[in-house]
Amino acid sequence: MSELCAIGLMSGTSMDGIDLAVLRTDGENAVERGPSFFVPYEAAFRRRIEAGLEDAKRIDKRDERPGDLAALERNITLRHAEAVATFRAKLRDDARWGRSDLIGFHGQTVLHRPHVGLTVQLGDGPLLAGKTGLPVVYDMRANDMVHGGQGAPLVPAYHAALARALPAVASFPVVFVNIGGISNITFVPEKGDPVAFDTGPGNALIDRWVQREGGVPFDAGGAIASEGGVSRPVVERYLEKSFFKLPGPKSLDRNDFTLAEAEDLALADGARTLAAVSAEAILKSVKHLPQSPKLWIVCGGGRKNPHIVGDLREGAARLGAEVMLAEDAGLDGDATEAEAWAYLAVRALKGLPLTFPATTGCREAVSGGVIARADGLPGRSA
Template structure:
């Protein structure tokens, strides 16, 4: 194995729980060589509140978004510092680049004018200034400009890490939104967004229990899934759309949930939580059966992999398919997406296309991301 190059990957997803960062090593061709160190830092409550508010239109959005992008850059820089302070970590000058996702506040590809847009808040120039390292960010917009969905971007990385052994395999990342990757020997990866991951469950438990998330799915375990509410939730047209498709909090947000709740009789809050967990599990399982019936296993990453109730329901709904966290294949569940954005940065600095038209629907492969030199 060659010595490779060092990259940092930074990810803050639609769960809005904070920033995951990895310092990892990649070959010049993007070949995966492994994580050296991982760090996580929650968003400060005030920043999380500001970012949550920006998920919907409001007054003075340009000003608030610009300041939030600065704050995200500072939060990212803090995680970079944590990575480089780790024992035996190299100095900043040894890191080729940072791949930084930013915080998605709108995702509307193909809408409005035929092109649409996707917005991830991050002042990449400020992050380069604070870290002293080249920054690659705004990684979705080029794919959208080429007629693609701009998401998911991780299937090509999944192929490099979890493929190559001659077996068909499915990988689902469960963050705020759930997205599925399908790997088959000799074929390009496929992938798309399934629907809500943790976003609605997090909203509901925060509203009724004051918790940021349902730890291990413990609250959902205490309730009963309501079949009538579940049927109304699953009637959402997005679930029936063919791939390529992507979604976000633009669709699956509290004001999507509320009228579907109001259409039925009163339910105990715990039963709503259980039903929302079942919605996430059903949407994923339906897509796996439809799109990856030949898979030999389902690997799960993201925060949803830590929800015991959700993992149990996935296994129950897919009884013939082993459901395992990605740890079983050598990459811990909370490192996968950050590592993918390190990989995307490596592809950008080496001028290699990283998008997969079979996944996003773009007119062709494109070099993704904007570069802010240190």
């Protein structure tokens, strides 16, 4: 099987919308990045997803959909189908990207309990395949858990391929930092498998804080935080939590950290302090890596918060490392995760590993995913 053209779909823990990206790859070392696209969720739908997180707390088995979750799953899937149709229409006249072979579909995570082997992403693969007319690879986390893994993070296989192809990477090891609702890192050595794990809260606590205290969905450009200061006692209370003492592999649910430690802060001080928590949690991860990295490449929405990035730069400099934004490395920091899902879909189709013992804790490198056929006939596990 030669190179395939795949569309990757990602709706992350920030719950702000759907990222789409197209990628041509052999699922191994060949990676050609194409255009990307974003479809935002309106505030009312985001609130519906947040309510779904509460319904999801009642799930004991992966196929359960209590409360509004069944209807929400269908609605999320149909929104993804509409997003794909719009994206493909934009690409229709592009000779290189106008024809796609398959879709990699992440879905919306509403529950992640790695300690009991339970992860739930809302997204109906067969429905999406039927609506788009393309094969869909979905549910890519479950097989990792069957083999003893945490089910996250899955992006490291793509990060490793990128690191070894980027002109900006002059020396190893390099670390990719993805700051979404939750932050995670991928340590890429010059040779061998990547090492990866979640590092702590990314934007999720900041978003919740400014929404609750200021009535806005997120701190755009760190504007609110720019008027505040860092409360060191609050930062230390967060960083003393047991999660940070655990070695990787490890992963988080969006609700594993709360605003309890920040309760007495003013709006701006809380936003600035929680940005410091995000950055220092990432820096604290170095003690769990095989080597101190020489280069940090920052992706995800959190790279747009100058306070997170500034704190990260200062801390990395003390460790003798450079911090580079995704764009400075020749990447699109908003599209990296969607690109990864396209890449992983091709790997899944070929039966190549999606996860490794050093990224999720699985017993052995394993593939995963379920393939839904566009003709509605039963697919297969990848």
